[in-house]
Amino acid sequence: MKALVAVKRVVDYNVKVRAKADGSDVELNNVKMAINPFCEIAVEEAVRLKEAGTVSEVVVVSVGEKSSQEQIRTALALGADRGIHVEVEGRPEPLEIAKLLKGVVDKEQPQLVILGKQSIDGDNNQTGQMLGALANMGQGTFASEIKVDGDSLQVIREVDGGLQTLKLTLPAIVTTDLRLNEPRYASLPNIMKAKKKPLEVTNPAELGVEVKSHVTQLGVAPPPERAAGIKVEDVAQLVDKLKNEAKVIS
Amino acid sequence: MPAPLLSRRDLEFYLYEMFDVEALATRQRYEDHNRESFNAALDIAEKIAEDYFVPIRKTVDLNQPDWDGEKVVMIPEIKIAYDAVAEAGLICPDQSYEMGGMQLPLVVTSCAMGYITAAASTTNGFHALTAANANLLETHASEEQIETWVPRLRTGEFAGTMALSEPQAGSSLADMRTKAVAQDDGTYRIFGNKIWISGGDHELSSNIVHAVLARIEGAPPGVKGISMFICPKFLLNEDGSVGARNDVQLAGLFHKMGGRGQTSTALNFGEGEGAVAYLVGEPHQGLRYMFHMMNEARVMVGTSGATLAMAGYQYSLDYAKERPQGRKASSKDPLADPVMLIEHADVRRMLLAQKAYAEGAWSLCLFASQLVDDWKTHPDEVGRTGAFELLDFLTPIVKTWPSEYGPKANDFAIQVLGGAGYTNEHPVELMYRDNRLNPIHEGTTGIQSLDLLGRKVPQNGLAGYQACLSAIESTLEAAEGVADCAPMLIALQNALGHLKSTTEVLLGSMLERDIDLVMANSAKYLELFGHVVVGWMWLRQGLIAAQALTAECHSDDTAFYRGKLQSMLYFARWELPQTKVWADLLSDLDDTTYTMEAAWF
Numbered sequence: 001m002k003a004l005v006a007v008k009r010v011v012d013y014n015v016k017v018r019a020k021a022d023g024s025d026v027e028l029n030n031v032k033m034a035i036n037p038f039c040e041i042a043v044e045e046a047v048r049l050k051e052a053g054t055v056s057e058v059v060v061v062s063v064g065e066k067s068s069q070e071q072i073r074t075a076l077a078l079g080a081d082r083g084i085h086v087e088v089e090g091r092p093e094p095l096e097i098a099k100l101l102k103g104v105v106d107k108e109q110p111q112l113v114i115l116g117k118q119s120i121d122g123d124n125n126q127t128g129q130m131l132g133a134l135a136n137m138g139q140g141t142f143a144s145e146i147k148v149d150g151d152s153l154q155v156i157r158e159v160d161g162g163l164q165t166l167k168l169t170l171p172a173i174v175t176t177d178l179r180l181n182e183p184r185y186a187s188l189p190n191i192m193k194a195k196k197k198p199l200e201v202t203n204p205a206e207l208g209v210e211v212k213s214h215v216t217q218l219g220v221a222p223p224p225e226r227a228a229g230i231k232v233e234d235v236a237q238l239v240d241k242l243k244n245e246a247k248v249i250s
Numbered sequence: 251m252p253a254p255l256l257s258r259r260d261l262e263f264y265l266y267e268m269f270d271v272e273a274l275a276t277r278q279r280y281e282d283h284n285r286e287s288f289n290a291a292l293d294i295a296e297k298i299a300e301d302y303f304v305p306i307r308k309t310v311d312l313n314q315p316d317w318d319g320e321k322v323v324m325i326p327e328i329k330i331a332y333d334a335v336a337e338a339g340l341i342c343p344d345q346s347y348e349m350g351g352m353q354l355p356l357v358v359t360s361c362a363m364g365y366i367t368a369a370a371s372t373t374n375g376f377h378a379l380t381a382a383n384a385n386l387l388e389t390h391a392s393e394e395q396i397e398t399w400v401p402r403l404r405t406g407e408f409a410g411t412m413a414l415s416e417p418q419a420g421s422s423l424a425d426m427r428t429k430a431v432a433q434d435d436g437t438y439r440i441f442g443n444k445i446w447i448s449g450g451d452h453e454l455s456s457n458i459v460h461a462v463l464a465r466i467e468g469a470p471p472g473v474k475g476i477s478m479f480i481c482p483k484f485l486l487n488e489d490g491s492v493g494a495r496n497d498v499q500l501a502g503l504f505h506k507m508g509g510r511g512q513t514s515t516a517l518n519f520g521e522g523e524g525a526v527a528y529l530v531g532e533p534h535q536g537l538r539y540m541f542h543m544m545n546e547a548r549v550m551v552g553t554s555g556a557t558l559a560m561a562g563y564q565y566s567l568d569y570a571k572e573r574p575q576g577r578k579a580s581s582k583d584p585l586a587d588p589v590m591l592i593e594h595a596d597v598r599r600m601l602l603a604q605k606a607y608a609e610g611a612w613s614l615c616l617f618a619s620q621l622v623d624d625w626k627t628h629p630d631e632v633g634r635t636g637a638f639e640l641l642d643f644l645t646p647i648v649k650t651w652p653s654e655y656g657p658k659a660n661d662f663a664i665q666v667l668g669g670a671g672y673t674n675e676h677p678v679e680l681m682y683r684d685n686r687l688n689p690i691h692e693g694t695t696g697i698q699s700l701d702l703l704g705r706k707v708p709q710n711g712l713a714g715y716q717a718c719l720s721a722i723e724s725t726l727e728a729a730e731g732v733a734d735c736a737p738m739l740i741a742l743q744n745a746l747g748h749l750k751s752t753t754e755v756l757l758g759s760m761l762e763r764d765i766d767l768v769m770a771n772s773a774k775y776l777e778l779f780g781h782v783v784v785g786w787m788w789l790r791q792g793l794i795a796a797q798a799l800t801a802e803c804h805s806d807d808t809a810f811y812r813g814k815l816q817s818m819l820y821f822a823r824w825e826l827p828q829t830k831v832w833a834d835l836l837s838d839l840d841d842t843t844y845t846m847e848a849a850w851f
Contacts, residue, residue, distance in 0.1 A: 029804045029807075070286055185337070188343050188354070189351070189352060191287055228587070
């Protein structure tokens with residue numbers, strides 16, 4: 001069984017994100033980039049399934065600029081077998097990514113597609129679901145446990161009320177939640193071995209997908225700084241301010 | 251968000267701008283490498299440091315290793331971190347692929363391991379010593395011995411030590427008494443007591459391989475009669491499995507000011523029939539072999555001193571930016587908002603001193619790592635021998651300046667935090683305590699200074715000394731006409747002049763005057779030389795920064811390079827002028843300390 005894992009290059013979760021001085025975008029100069037944490041969990045799950053003998057090959061795919069190959073190679077160092085880089089300029093939105101992944105799914109015919117539930121930069125939580133619709137596959141989102149059982153897949157999902165168990169027919173799509181697993185660390189020797197693993201580069205035209213953006217980013221601004229507090233004279237003044245200035249009570 | 255252990259921007263400055271490690275990919279050993287794999291190594295080391303070492307830093311300090319009369323007891327977290335380092339391949343990133351390494355250039359290895367040192371300098375000491383022990387065996391042991399021991403040391407299955415000091419012979423190895431008795435089967439039995447053996451006993455690995463110095467019966471006295479032996483804690487069975495306990499007993503643990511992640515032990519060899527040991531190389535050559543390891547260990551000690559200085563600087567810098575306290579002298583309104591600590595000029599003075607010491611020392615240590623690399627992998631013979639000559643000459647300075655000025659930087663870090671820095675709520679006092687070992691072990695500052703003045707300067711017709719001076723002079727030439735570097739150019743030229751004239755006086759006096767008097771102030775000579783060398787490193791950094799600023803830079807980069815230039819200025823204006831005072835004392839053969847008598851104290 002072949003597993004396809006999608007990974008996204010994002011600003012490392014440890015980095016304090018800043019807006020550019022001109023407010024046009026997020027500052028990326030000298031900023032450490034990494035695999036989106038939820039995608040890392042997706043890679044780990046696929047590698048574990050391979051180690052358990054359930055999956056025979058783990059293919060990792062990333063849609064993005066050339067630098068995304070770094071994240072593919074990180075996934076290869078974590079245990080994936082080969083990589084596919086779909087090279088696009090700029091920052092594609094979820095629907096474009098889903099369409100491109102659909103192209104890869106058509107070509108690779110995986111039985112299982114694992115994605116992070118959302119990326120920590122866009123926070124859209126859309127790509128997996130859109131891919132499910134485009135590829136006409138069942139989807140188990142926010143997975144905290146998955147188990148392959150013959151032709152089907154059991155997915156335990158984290159939902160508001162607790163845990164929900166689904167049974168999906170393969171091929172299927174899974175998006176990972178935080179508690180699915182704890183990703184391993186790549187080892188230094190495996191980083192070097194990953195350099196020898198195949199990494200295929202393709203593009204939207206080769207996949208027969210037209211990339212068209214529907215969203216324009218107007219600006220990026222940091223949250224307003226909290227203003228200094230003031231001392232009120234008495235309770236009456238406090239109530240007055242809460243009522244008329246802050247308007248939090250009526 | 252917590253303070254970073256180290257500044258990644260700064261590490262990248264050394265790697266890609268100052269030491270140009272990407273160019274190393276043209277050497278066969280490093281052909282698989284590029285910036286991406288270097289950064290990946292840094293990423294992994296940083297993660298392991300943050301996930302496994304930072305969280306236990308304080309616990310380790312509060313729970314030093316204990317001896318229950320039978321074995322060493324340590325908190326279990328140390329073993330978890332020990333294993334994580336081994337699994338990530340961080341015991342020996344610089345070693346060959348076949349040995350489980352990554353063939354990472356040493357400069358990059360130093361930066362990667364810097365993260366672990368910054369997080370918990372001493373807990374990783376087990377692995378650092380093991381790597382050094384394996385390097386020693388790989389160079390001097392027989393093929394069979396290498397096959398038996400080295401691969402298992404490289405994976406961390408076995409740990410390694412070096413056992414030199416004895417109760418009556420610490421720095422003075424000539425007085426060593428431990429005895430080795432030859433057996434009919436070609437092995438030896440060792441009898442004697444060793445102390446201060448770091449990692450001498452613990453339960454982290456299935457075996458411990460001691461590299462022991464001892465005298466074969468009938469050997470000549472002094473350092474010429476010392477041989478080196480492999481003496482394991484457990485003997486190996488025919489099939490290589492770990493077998494019976496050897497006659498090496500833990501006699502006790504030392505309880506230290508810092509460094510509490512690492513055991514420091516007293517070991518008794520041969521309480522019974524003698525500890526089984528295997529001679530390494532030729533008899534009576536042990537000290538020479540050990541010094542092979544010692545030179546690496548000395549660079550490692552300097553690097554540790556510099557790294558802890560960097561870590562303390564980052565921590566106190568972050569604190570000074572976040573902590574509001576007091577108002578400026580110019581502020582007349584007592585109700586005005588307090589300013590951040592960093593707004594106070596005196597706090598910036600202490601931060602700048604730390605930056606100047608830490609980054610000056612760190613760049614010197616990375617330069618030494620680059621020389622080690624060139625000595626081993628430079629494509630041409632001249633490059634290799636030149637690198638070795640300069641490295642050999644600089645070793646006492648690389649060991650000493652960072653380990654003397656590193657704790658000074660940590661002292662400022664504590665001061666920046668004030669009372670908070672004096673408590674264990676913050677790690678700066680721990681860094682100071684950990685760092686305080688560095689001027690002591692692997693040859694004290696005093697011993698290093700005797701080595702520099704008595705041996706390294708005069709040896710081979712001043713070859714190493716001249717090589718060092720001409721390297722400095724070529725940087726001075728390159729700095730001519732660079733406006734941003736002008737104050738440093740003048741300050742360093744002056745300091746270099748003081749160094750040269752002092753050296754001439756001292757070398758001349760060695761032939762005519764009481765040698766004990768000439769050597770009496772050697773520690774100051776080393777400090778003077780150290781300042782010149784670190785000033786040189788700052789000028790090199792300043793030249794890169796000045797050049798970078800001529801192009802259009804991102805505002806973050808402009809700030810970074812301005813910071814480098816300002817630190818260089820600090821070193822030029824506040825530090826280098828002191829060389830004049832020291833040079834005067836030295837050139838006058840000042841005898842104030844020399845003529846002081848014991849009875850007068």
